[in-house]
Amino acid sequence: MADDRFHVYDTTLRDGAQQEGLNLTVADKLAVARHLDGLGVGFIEGGWPGANPKDTEFFRRARTELDLKHAQLAAFGATRRAGVKAADDPLVAALRESGAPVVTLVAKSHDRHVELALRTTLEENLAMIRDTVSHLRAEGQRVFLDAEHFFDGYKSNPAYALEVLRTAAEAGADVIALCDTNGGMLPDELADIVHEAVQAGARVGIHCHDDTGCAVANTLAAVRAGATHVQGCANGYGERSGNANLFTVVANLQLKRGFDLVPQAALADMTRIAHAITEVTNVTPNSHAPYVGMSAFAHKAGLHASAIKVDPNLYQHIDPAAVGNDMRMLVSDMAGRASVELKGRELGYELTGEHTKALVERVKELESRGFTFEAADASFELLLRDTVHGERKRHFEVESWRVIVERTKGGELVSEATVKVHAKGERIVATGEGNGPVNALDKAVRLALEQLYPELAKVQLVDFKVRILEDTHGTDAVTRVLITSSDDTGEWATVGVAENIIDASWQALEQAVTYGLLRAGRDC
Numbered sequence: 001m002a003d004d005r006f007h008v009y010d011t012t013l014r015d016g017a018q019q020e021g022l023n024l025t026v027a028d029k030l031a032v033a034r035h036l037d038g039l040g041v042g043f044i045e046g047g048w049p050g051a052n053p054k055d056t057e058f059f060r061r062a063r064t065e066l067d068l069k070h071a072q073l074a075a076f077g078a079t080r081r082a083g084v085k086a087a088d089d090p091l092v093a094a095l096r097e098s099g100a101p102v103v104t105l106v107a108k109s110h111d112r113h114v115e116l117a118l119r120t121t122l123e124e125n126l127a128m129i130r131d132t133v134s135h136l137r138a139e140g141q142r143v144f145l146d147a148e149h150f151f152d153g154y155k156s157n158p159a160y161a162l163e164v165l166r167t168a169a170e171a172g173a174d175v176i177a178l179c180d181t182n183g184g185m186l187p188d189e190l191a192d193i194v195h196e197a198v199q200a201g202a203r204v205g206i207h208c209h210d211d212t213g214c215a216v217a218n219t220l221a222a223v224r225a226g227a228t229h230v231q232g233c234a235n236g237y238g239e240r241s242g243n244a245n246l247f248t249v250v251a252n253l254q255l256k257r258g259f260d261l262v263p264q265a266a267l268a269d270m271t272r273i274a275h276a277i278t279e280v281t282n283v284t285p286n287s288h289a290p291y292v293g294m295s296a297f298a299h300k301a302g303l304h305a306s307a308i309k310v311d312p313n314l315y316q317h318i319d320p321a322a323v324g325n326d327m328r329m330l331v332s333d334m335a336g337r338a339s340v341e342l343k344g345r346e347l348g349y350e351l352t353g354e355h356t357k358a359l360v361e362r363v364k365e366l367e368s369r370g371f372t373f374e375a376a377d378a379s380f381e382l383l384l385r386d387t388v389h390g391e392r393k394r395h396f397e398v399e400s401w402r403v404i405v406e407r408t409k410g411g412e413l414v415s416e417a418t419v420k421v422h423a424k425g426e427r428i429v430a431t432g433e434g435n436g437p438v439n440a441l442d443k444a445v446r447l448a449l450e451q452l453y454p455e456l457a458k459v460q461l462v463d464f465k466v467r468i469l470e471d472t473h474g475t476d477a478v479t480r481v482l483i484t485s486s487d488d489t490g491e492w493a494t495v496g497v498a499e500n501i502i503d504a505s506w507q508a509l510e511q512a513v514t515y516g517l518l519r520a521g522r523d524c
């Protein structure tokens with residue numbers, strides 16, 4: 001079990017699930033909880049039992065299906081309604097019956113909210129807090145309190161906001177998490193208010209939203225001011241602009257401030273965990289996310305690469321391995337010799353000065369015509385091999401290709417492609433039909449080559465991106481096509497550029513197949 005002196009409290013399954021477009025099934029919630037436990041967080045807020053059948057079901061299934069090693073489950077819910085006993089409130093009963101060892105109660109701490117949203121008196125709100133906390137404590141549950149709108153409340157009526165905090169603490173709440181519910185705070189003012197709350201004598205936590213882009217900074221400022229419980233969500237999910245990104249918070253506190261929050265090995269697995277959670281949530285990962293984003297340690301500028309060649313720390317704030325990420329070199333028209341040399345090394349090639357120079361010039365020339373190599377590693381590697389080995393060994397030569405698109409009598413659009421290739425001394429003509437011209441070409445080329453290269457059966461076209469590039473280098477508009485392919489061990493991307501979209505697609509497709517053969521062990 002995690003150290004109780006400082007809490008890492010995850011609210012992905014409750015506040016994170018309040019993100020627009022994010023919908024989790026019970027099975028998804030269980031899967032995310034397992035990932036978070038793998039990271040070593042102390043508490044996982046599973047949802048609001050009683051508010052909807054799914055969250056009630058989550059807590060029911062969690063009892064038998066979750067074998068948490070580090071975390072404790074917390075059930076979230078509100079204080080009792082005005083004018084009823086806590087023991088008689090059905091939503092409080094659902095918290096009691098959830099089986100969660102911890103209950104986190106949301107309570108109003110802003111006088112205007114009490115009067116306008118709860119439509120009750122300030123005294124009754126305090127009684128709602130007192131009764132609900134003490135009732136659940138008496139039932140054997142540990143209670144935390146989320147003081148909603150604490151900072152705005154403090155600015156409106158500091159005495160009342162602090163009274164809420166004291167009331168909850170005296171009734172037996174272990175932590176009062178101060179919530180920047182509207183996410184409008186900035187770190188300096190927030191820290192001053194946290195300091196005042198800590199002086200009031202309660203154990204203080206922090207829960208920040210990112211509406212000013214300061215959720216993580218606010219969380220760190222709160223910790224500096226005395227908060228010993230941090231709340232946040234995986235990948236910064238949450239209402240509106242999201243919650244404090246818990247991964248960023250944990251990495252910052254552990255790596256920069258020396259806190260011992262999660263096991264070192266789990267921290268070194270954080271990038272994988274962050275991405276595994278995006279697979280469950282079906283939310284595209286933010287490649288620029290601090291620490292765990294694909295681009296978090298990707299270097300594009302030639303000057304950066306030349307210094308990194310001497311010492312990676314010259315352009316990196318930490319060793320990416322500490323959070324399970326990797327340094328990557330991006331090759332583009334901003335590359336210099338060092339970028340290309342390091343990229344070559346990353347791909348397993350030691351380039352000579354002469355080859356490096358030739359490759360830099362070739363990359364810059366092709367990029368000026370619309371190619372992009374930072375997004376097409378496989379095309380870069382084929383270019384590198386051409387530069388190093390001269391004309392590469394061809395496993396197939398294309399005699400011609402043709403695509404027709406037909407609208408049938410029934411109104412259906414059918415694409416048909418014919419490719420003529422020479423391979424292993426044979427001339428092969430193959431025809432493929434598809435739901436679009438590129439799909440038809442892909443099928444035709446595979447049909448032609450799979451007979452001779454059966455390993456191509458594993459190669460799939462998984463993504464296809466088209467972009468029209470206006471006025472590249474003083475020419476007319478050209479089309480750039482990026483194709484992502486996969487086999488049973490990974491993915492690779494190739495690029496084609498031409499005035500004609502099918503021609504651009506063909507270039508990318510031909511390289512995709514060539515690279516697929518290279519991966520399958522056929523030297524090119």
Ligand SMILES: CC(=O)SCCNC(=O)CCNC(=O)[C@H](O)C(C)(C)COP(=O)(O)OP(=O)(O)OC[C@H]1O[C@@H](n2cnc3c(N)ncnc32)[C@H](O)[C@@H]1OP(=O)(O)O
Nearest residue numbers: 048050051052078079080081106107108117118119148181
């Ligand atoms: C800041 C946050 O993110 S807090 C988390 C918010 N999350 C959610 O709201 C998601 C889950 N919520 C729900 O499913 C529903 O809102 C429920 C089941 C909780 C309540 O549904 P309903 O009974 O239909 O009420 P409704 O949603 O319209 O209004 C909320 C009620 O809770 C009351 N309420 C709000 N905060 C509190 C509180 N801290 N303590 C007690 N009651 C509260 C409101 O005054 C309102 O009461 P009213 O019904 O007398 O007007």
Ligand SMILES: CC(=O)C(=O)O
Nearest residue numbers: 106146148149179181
């Ligand atoms: C409780 C909560 O989610 C908030 O105040 O933002």
